Amino acid sequence: MDWLRKIPIGQYVAGSSGWLRKLDPRLKFSWVVMFLLSPVLAGPLWRIGLVVGLFALTLFSWLPLRIWWRSSGLVIALAVVVGAFSMLLPTGEPSATLAVRSPHELPNAFVLAPSWNLFEIGPFHFGKIVLGPLVVDRRSAELGLNTSTLIFTVVHSVNLMLLTTSSEDLVWTLRWFMSPLAWLGMPVDRISFQLLLSLRFLPLVQEEFQNLLRALASRAVNIRRLGFKATLALVISVAERLLANILLRAEQGADALVARGGFWLPPDHFRPAATLKERVSFLNIIASFLLLLVLGLRGKYGAL
16 A cells, blocks of 8 residues: 555655766756757657657666666556557548649649658658557657657656755755846745745645545445446545645644744755855766757757
């Protein structure tokens, strides 16, 4: 019943092994933003390269295998299932609207005939796959590939940053990036402190959900014998109890904060400004150079 604790998704795991823990959190946040935004309008080769690069980064980060292999396997399984559904489900027929004039009548017109083969290099090509009523062509294959790679890069990159970055460092990083908004009168310190409290509540939400599942298991509830209506009522009651317990925890946290004076602390209180030696370390310089290199490659080869 403790499977939520064995799969630390979105939780910081303390330790000293792994060079990712020593990397500046601002650089880690910049890398995550690159993994989130670079797949937009990118080709399949770039998306596959991001997946391979992210998996290689995880493998050679020297992090303990026990803190990331379960979450990685879960994310890979989710990406494969969603990608398979996206590939097999119908994507719609192409538009049957004809042009007013033929492209061959236009001067200096370049006509590119569309190809829906799954694989085509020169004279070699591999056509579509027909599985009864299901047809997998190039259009559906690209949709499944884009969906699965996007799920893996988005979820795993964020999870890798949260595994190696404490809540205080992450909030301090967001405060550093949002510091120009303070000139416009936005309460950046207060927003950062609220985000820190929200991150602190994530393990409490998982604990409440774990307790509810343990309560159902101890009562030997048989879902198969309940029927559809009784199962739906059970799910609704469990969700209602989960929401009530979370709100109760939030109220207890607010009361504890008020009892201690009701003051909030700026992010610099949890993590002082980095020293000059930490900012210009060799590891941060290498990470910055590789980030610029990847951005340059995205601009040149991202459409492939």
